Amino acid sequence: MTENEITLAIIKALKEGRKKQFQEIIDELHPYDIALQYKTVPAKHNHKFLSYLSIEQLTELMEELEQEEQLEVLEALGARRSTKVLDLMENDELASFLSDLEPEKIKELLADMKHEESETVQNLMNYPPETAGRIMNNRFVWIKKHYTIGEAIDKLKHFVELAEYLNYLYVIDEDKKLVGVVSYRDLLLADINDRIEDVMYSRVVKVEVDTDQEEAAKIINRYDFVSLPVVDEDNVLRGVITVDDVLDVVIQEANEDIEKLSASGKSIDFNTKPIVAAYRRLPWLIGLLFVGLVSGGIISGFEDTLGTVVALAFFMPMIAGMTGNTGTQSLAVVVRGLVTEDLSIKQVVHLVFREFWVGIIIGITCGFLISMIAYFWQGSFILGIVVGSSLLITLIIGTLAGTIIPLILYKLDIDPAIASGPLITTINDILSLLIYFGLATAMLSQLT
Amino acid sequence: MTENEITLAIIKALKEGRKKQFQEIIDELHPYDIALQYKTVPAKHNHKFLSYLSIEQLTELMEELEQEEQLEVLEALGARRSTKVLDLMENDELASFLSDLEPEKIKELLADMKHEESETVQNLMNYPPETAGRIMNNRFVWIKKHYTIGEAIDKLKHFVELAEYLNYLYVIDEDKKLVGVVSYRDLLLADINDRIEDVMYSRVVKVEVDTDQEEAAKIINRYDFVSLPVVDEDNVLRGVITVDDVLDVVIQEANEDIEKLSASGKSIDFNTKPIVAAYRRLPWLIGLLFVGLVSGGIISGFEDTLGTVVALAFFMPMIAGMTGNTGTQSLAVVVRGLVTEDLSIKQVVHLVFREFWVGIIIGITCGFLISMIAYFWQGSFILGIVVGSSLLITLIIGTLAGTIIPLILYKLDIDPAIASGPLITTINDILSLLIYFGLATAMLSQLT
Known part of the structure; x- marks a missing residue:
């Protein structure tokens, strides 16, 4: 039977009130598929669907649902059956279901459970989030x-x-x-x-x-x-x-x-409401807005230079963007590398040197390329030198910043992925503009 | 025994030529730990280490090593033993070991293997990469x-x-x-x-x-x-x-x-050589360099506007950066959502509308904020309006681009994560600058 045929058979059994037939179909399904069917059948059948399931099947279903749906199911089951289901649920699943609820609601739910089970769950919830104690269960022999x-x-x-x-x-x-x-x-x-x-x-x-x-x-x-x-x-x-x-x-x-690398805010998925998603994304964006203003402040400090050679503005997005990109590239390598490997001091030194060389190679390549382009586009040899050598320097610095900053955070036991948005973008933006306009101002007499 | 004590005991057994004692220690170790010990003992003991291992243990060791190390081990084992090891290796491990080697080398390695085993492996290697057929093994009953x-x-x-x-x-x-x-x-x-x-x-x-x-x-x-x-x-x-x-x-x-979201190039880890890492990162960076130049070209098209109101340059990095950021945020939500969920048309429509609302909310918030800042900083009401309304529009467009483009790519069976670097950045950069300078030019008479 395909999924659709199963759904139709289930609806038929529910409509005709044939509990045994319903049970036979469900018996052949995995928990994930039971949940899928539960969500697929029209909502008006939900109550009967639940009432036809055994406690074991209800437990399996519960473990596959999102918190909101779980609460609905418990509500529909009534006190006696829901207590039985909670007793049977895996402790880690139960703990994760309970973890975001109001303390009042938790008390209410745990109140009627077997003392032993509710104690185990409460113990589990006492372990700090994201530890082994929090995700373990006691379903072993x-x-x-x-x-x-x-x-x-x-x-x-x-x-x-x-x-x-x-x-x-x-x-x-x-x-x-x-x-x-x-x-x-x-x-x-x-x-x-x-x-x-x-x-x-x-x-x-x-x-x-x-x-x-x-x-x-x-x-x-x-x-x-x-x-x-x-x-x-x-x-x-x-x-x-x-x-x-x-x-x-x-x-x-x-x-x-x-999430952290793209500064996209915590736990946004396809079902998050717009206002919640916006609320979670805004802190990052407002932070980055001020970062952008710091760059603007630096540019305004070089207003005279820029007013004299407006062409300098043409290369600004490219230089800032490239420095940010190379920093993010290095950051991604470090963050993902740490997922599977532990780092010794020797490896850290090795990695920093590697990235230094990478910075030099890409700096020379891109710097040479852009100086040629700047020369042919704007017809100024000096402008080419300014743009090219700025890019060379900022790419080396950007690469190193993207490597060293997450490593320092890692040693300080701070999640290095968080470094992306604020720190590396800010530092690379500021440094790249300072270097670019600093070099340009120094060579201004040649540029005009 | 701690890991260090085990290492010392192994070295002692190797030095004193006590094969039985060595075997007893190794017997208690998991494959990962055998590989760890093999890599930890001084290289001069490696040959003896290998000669003391049984064919089964050698197989376990092989499956834990990187390709380069695997080749060294096979070299050290000689033709007879290495054939036995290859026969015993899990087919999927063997296929992944062989996959990047020269065709000559593969032929040579497979030549002496049992016909049945080598055929199975060759069949496995015929399946396209990243399919179930490529990662399956035939070690089942x-x-x-x-x-x-x-x-x-x-x-x-x-x-x-x-x-x-x-x-x-x-x-x-x-x-x-x-x-x-x-x-x-x-x-x-x-x-x-x-x-x-x-x-x-x-x-x-x-x-x-x-x-x-x-x-x-x-x-x-x-x-x-x-x-x-x-x-x-x-x-x-x-x-x-x-x-x-x-x-x-x-x-x-x-x-x-x-890698794709941060445009950081394929398969760079802590052990990649600088020249290789630079080679893999450069295509992205050079691509982004030209993207930066497109932005530069747009700015140069508005040279007169910019020459008249230099202050417009101060807000340029912020507007382009913010549009890029909101696009990346949306992209990250879509890309990661697709890892665990399949999308129906209904959900796609729902998601696009959600992101549209998110764009409006963050656009209004950030746009209002920046227009206040621009007004108080530069003392121009009109500049505030230009900057604020540009940001409002570009944030909405950036959010939608970051949602719709990866969804289109997903429907076209192209990996949506690849959309980040080139497409979304380019589109958002170009649109944001066009909108910003377009608005500014239109209101130029008020600005000066």
Whole structure:
């Protein structure tokens, strides 16, 4: 059946009140597809759609929705069923659903939940945002190392709903400290009477609860893991991070890098309202407006020079633009490089020297080119020299600024991507105009 | 043991020629860590390091290295061992290792490999870059639907080395067509005598060999899968894509988006040589240089206006810069939105209207602000009007250009991220200067 046929079959079942038929269709769908169908069927059927779903299916549906839709679903379910759904939701999904809500609303939602579940979620929400503790969940199965393979499989069967997305069992000692890991594959391959401690892998790669989520993503990516255990400072197993959460982290971090590099404001997507999008973008734009005015101020300082040789204005956008562009290029290389690599001092020195050479090469190329163009266009040899040598100098400086500033911010533990808008643009704009008009003024007698 | 202690222990074992001790240390390490140790020990030990590794460990090491290092390792291993390693490597890793090499070299490397393996790799390399077929591998285990659970587990045990990273078995019919999927967890939970067709999941989410790799990544991310089967046009199972490859795809695609948005040139990382980096960045910069000259040409067309009111030059960088910035902001929202969402016509219309409103809101805010500033700074009411209304118009146009152009490119199947450097910057620069100087010229009599 295609998606459309499924939708039609679902609507038919809903209209005719055939719950069993509806269930049979839904049973074959993945959570993402259930959510898709829920959003596709006409809104008037929504209530019946929800009432026909089992608690497990409702939970799966909830985890695929946006916060606003989640609230609507809970509203429609009524207190009793929504509490059951919240109990069943993965803790990390629940924590992220709750995180932006009013404290009042959170209290209300958590009030009727199982004490154990609501406590776990509240603990999760106590970890700082963007840490391993915040994105981990407690849906994993642990075993003791003296278990036999048979006992481990029995425990796995017992906690089957917890074991959905993983393919490891984690081994802990009597203090709940993490001592090993066994994959489902190892369970399948071992003899039923083998002991866990003989097949388990004891050098476990793990992260601590306060590890940055980017770091956790780096590790999962490096080792090609499906999940990664999270421990506290005493090596007690607190949760696991799964690769599907890491995929979300990687996409989110890439989006944040792009937001900052393009100074486009936080979290604007296709569904953001105009007024909100404008509100998030305006601070950057107003900041950049004043940056533009600083440039204007510098130009006004050279009003006499400019009044004498109006042709100088023709090359102004090009020089400022080029310096900004080369700075952004270097910045992008640094920001993205830091996603997959850690930097030693040696590499920093190497990188700065590399960019210095890059600046010289592109400076000489572009400087020579523009001086020729300026000469032939405006017929002034001196103007060509002024424009060309300004571009040479500003390209070298722009390249270095785009490299060094994000590296300094990185060492200071400030996100280097944020450097783009304000710092590098301002510095490069100001420096390029100062150099250009400074050189022009110095050679003014030759220019006129 | 910390990483340093491991390194010291490895060096000691190598120096004293204790192969067994060396093997014991390596046995506990993940492939990434083996590669890390290989790169950390002094180069003089490299040869012995390699000679002490088993073929399996060498294969794991190879898959973690960069192409240059891989070639060195193969060189050091000699023909016999390197053929064995190439035979064992995952096909997708091998294909990506081979892809940039000289045809001569590829022939030479493939010559001694098992016929079956080398054929598979050559088939893989025939798929276009960045498709599902190119990143899939054939390291999966298939079963027939009439198997019992016990038979399936036996087959899994037999092909254990193929089953490393997955947690599903794929079910095929007599024509090798994909008909179902069974997870390891299902195998563990089912009774040994159950039939596969009774526990398998028959609505298999899959992609075709020529599906774009971004699309495959979207699907894995949506469904939180660990692997995704790849079929040809006849639904014959050709390979699987694993989530670790998808993580690499997501990072690579994000890097490409940033490269294009910042016009910073293809594939520059911390290890790229200066001359190569400069060579990759120069085309963009030279392009942008000419864009800057087009702006210069427009300004020169208004030389008289500018000569009469030099103060107009003060606001030039601000207006051009702001228009460029708002365009880049919109572009970034569109480009990143497309990573996780598909767009219907309805959404396109919605998005364009949203951005139109955003343009109006930020245009009015910034336009009003700058007209006040211009008035108080330069003491001319008319100049304030010219600057403010120019900014209002250019911000609306810039925002719309940054939204509509990438959407058109997306519909034309051109990567919208590429639109940044050349198109939007050029269009916004030219339009903003034309509007600004056009308005100023029209009101010139009032300005002087």
